[in-house]
Amino acid sequence: MTGIFKIIKENKTEVGKNWNNPFISLEQWCKLAELSNDIIVKNKGKKINANRFAQDFFDGYIAFFTIHCIIKYATNERMDTKFWHIVQAFFMLE
Numbered sequence: 001m002t003g004i005f006k007i008i009k010e011n012k013t014e015v016g017k018n019w020n021n022p023f024i025s026l027e028q029w030c031k032l033a034e035l036s037n038d039i040i041v042k043n044k045g046k047k048i049n050a051n052r053f054a055q056d057f058f059d060g061y062i063a064f065f066t067i068h069c070i071i072k073y074a075t076n077e078r079m080d081t082k083f084w085h086i087v088q089a090f091f092m093l094e
Contacts, residue, residue, distance in 0.1 A: 004069055005037040024064065032065035067091050 008015055008030055019026045039056045048056075057066040074087035 004072065005033040008033045024061075028061070029065070032062050035062055036065055036069075 012026075012030065016026050019029075021029070036057065043056075057063070070087055071091055074084045078084045078087075
C-alpha cells in the first residue's frame with residue numbers, strides 16, 4: 001500500500017487526469033492512501049494481529065483502498081497462484 005501511496009502522491013496531477021470513479025473523489029482516494037500509509041509507518045516493525053489489521057484496514061471507507069491494493073498486488077505480483085485465486089473469489093466476482 002505504501003507503494004501506491006507514493007505513486008499517488010508523486011503523480012497526483014496525472015492520476016487526476018485519468019480519474020473516473022463516480023463513487024469517490026480523487027481527494028478522498030488520496031486521503032485513504034495517506035491514512036493507510038500512516039498506519040503502516042506507525043506500526044512498522046510491530047507484530048500486528050488479525051483483529052488489529054481488520055480494524056486498521058477494513059473499517060469504513062479505507063476498506064475500498066485496501067481491497068484495491070490487494071487486487072493490484074495479486075494481479076501484478078501473484079498471478080496464477082493460490083493467493084490470486086483467493087483474491088478472485090473474494091473481491092473480483094464477475
